Amino acid sequence: MFITLEGMEGSGKSTQIEMLIPVLEQKGYACLATREPGATTIGKKIREMLLDSSNSTIIPLTELLLYEADRAQHVHEVITPALEAGSIVISDRFFDATVVYQGYARGFDMEFIETIHNRVLADLRPQLTIILDLAVEVGLERAWKRITGKTEGLQEDRFEKESLAFHEKVREGYLTLAKREPERFRIVDASKDPKGVHQEILDIVLNALSG
Ligand code: TMP
Numbered sequence: 306m307f308i309t310l311e312g313m314e315g316s317g318k319s320t321q322i323e324m325l326i327p328v329l330e331q332k333g334y335a336c337l338a339t340r341e342p343g344a345t346t347i348g349k350k351i352r353e354m355l356l357d358s359s360n361s362t363i364i365p366l367t368e369l370l371l372y373e374a375d376r377a378q379h380v381h382e383v384i385t386p387a388l389e390a391g392s393i394v395i396s397d398r399f400f401d402a403t404v405v406y407q408g409y410a411r412g413f414d415m416e417f418i419e420t421i422h423n424r425v426l427a428d429l430r431p432q433l434t435i436i437l438d439l440a441v442e443v444g445l446e447r448a449w450k451r452i453t454g455k456t457e458g459l460q461e462d463r464f465e466k467e468s469l470a471f472h473e474k475v476r477e478g479y480l481t482l483a484k485r486e487p488e489r490f491r492i493v494d495a496s497k498d499p500k501g502v503h504q505e506i507l508d509i510v511l512n513a514l515s516g
Contacts, residue, residue, distance in 0.1 A: 306514060307388060309399040312437035313475050314465055315447030316495045317502060318397045321437065324503045325510065329393065334514070337387040340397035342375040345382045351375040356461035369407045369418070376400065377425045384429065399431060401482055409478030410471050433513045435506055436479045437495035441472040
């Protein structure tokens with residue numbers, strides 16, 4: 306089964322995946338946690354290009370194509386082999402992030418995005434997508450705490466520097482996708498404490514696995 310977690314910066318996706326994987330493994334499921342961008346050797350280099358705020362001259366087309374290049378490599382090297390080996394794959398972001406960030410928020414042509422996805426993903430789509438939904442101000446405050454507390458490595462803050470209006474479009478974009486495809490999406494209130502969010506996600510995932 307292929308599961309994705311989506312949501313704005315600071316919504317707690319990576320913390321939740323870290324909490325979820327050991328519980329699923331304890332229950333006997335083989336799991337692989339992965340993420341976009343940056344799950345492969347090439348992807349890590351692409352991630353640096355995408356998230357470094359000193360790359361402020363990047364144009365929307367370059368940004369879109371870099372996310373898709375990362376994804377093409379990710380699907381080929383990581384996701385498809387793991388699914389073929391029978392693992393549950395849980396990805397911190399996937400193609401919905403492009404629809405939302407580059408499509409809804411940046412205003413990129415949705416038809417073009419869909420055409421690229423048909424080529425990059427072929428038939429691969431997540432069976433379950435969980436959106437960690439959160440007020441934009443709360444998410445950004447959490448994200449900036451993490452960024453300013455980081456003492457090593459690159460400051461990955463290019464998107465956090467976007468306006469509140471941009472992040473509102475991201476939130477609205479995710480909620481719109483969830484309305485359009487209610488059978489795939491589940492929305493979880495990410496303002497609750499991490500343990501409560503974890504329990505809700507676990508129930509959703511176990512329910513999907515038993516179905
Ligand atoms: P994250 O690892 O903190 O989620 O950072 C990834 C950033 O990249 C986040 O700000 C959202 C953005 N992003 C896009 O704009 N489009 C995409 O397709 C993906 C996967 C991420």
